[in-house]
């Protein structure tokens with residue numbers, strides 16, 4: 001009996017040791033896995049932050065090595081800010097090519113979470129790999145629009161022919177190149193002073209895709225002339241080289257206006273289908289507004305849209 005008891009206490013000591021080991025191992029893993037989860041979440045946040053930091057450069061022309069380098073440098077800078085080590089150009093993947101332009105960037109970030117207690121069971125590190133994709137999206141709403149626009153069909157014609165120096169407003173009685181005239185951006189009567197103000201500074205309210213707006217009547221020649229002169233004069237870029245022109249321009253120059261792309265619902269009403277950036281150029285005629293369509297990116301708008309007329313914002317898409 002005595003021997004048996006002794007044997008049993010020996011057995012229970014082994015069981016206790018086994019159970020203790022199991023509990024310790026489980027706790028060790030639980031603690032380290034918990035730490036790895038936190039680290040994984042931080043890594044995802046870093047990937048998101050880096051991706052968002054380069055969203056404003058999209059889309060990027062496939063052949064624009066200068067802009068590609070700007071994106072790579074910006075990503076690298078944000079990686080440092082987010083304490084990501086081992087961040088290389090290979091961690092930045094350009095994708096979703098549309099019309100020769102990359103419209104997305106995927107950022108991958110890897111981190112090694114060093115274990116503490118799990119080392120006792122031979123697990124020294126947990127590898128974490130996270131990625132985030134930012135994509136250019138056409139804007140669905142905008143503030144700062146000018147009270148001018150063209151139909152979607154006219155815009156598509158211009159883009160498909162690659163035409164620059166387009167005239168988007170012509171004098172009364174010369175509207176056979178498609179409608180070109182003023183649109184009232186709010187629920188006022190859209191008098192000439194208001195139209196001129198919006199043309200100079202942009203409308204302070206928000207316009208959005210699907211919004212119906214009345215067409216302003218009359219030629220408003222002096223409003224057009226004064227506002228065009230004013231905007232052209234504000235450019236202080238490329239001094240001595242004609243300022244911002246289609247060959248060289250700064251995207252946030254006052255010469256870049258956001259015009260409406262719309263369809264007519266009746267002869268006096270248009271419905272907005274999108275917004276396009278238009279680089280204003282001098283025109284020989286007072287009641288014409290001439291310029292070229294460009295592409296630009298604005299940091300923030302409430303809404304996005306499917307139809308692409310050259311003004312983009314960006315969103316995390318993965």
Ligand SMILES: [Zn+2]
Pocket residue numbers: 235236237243244249250253254255
């Ligand atoms: Zn300029």
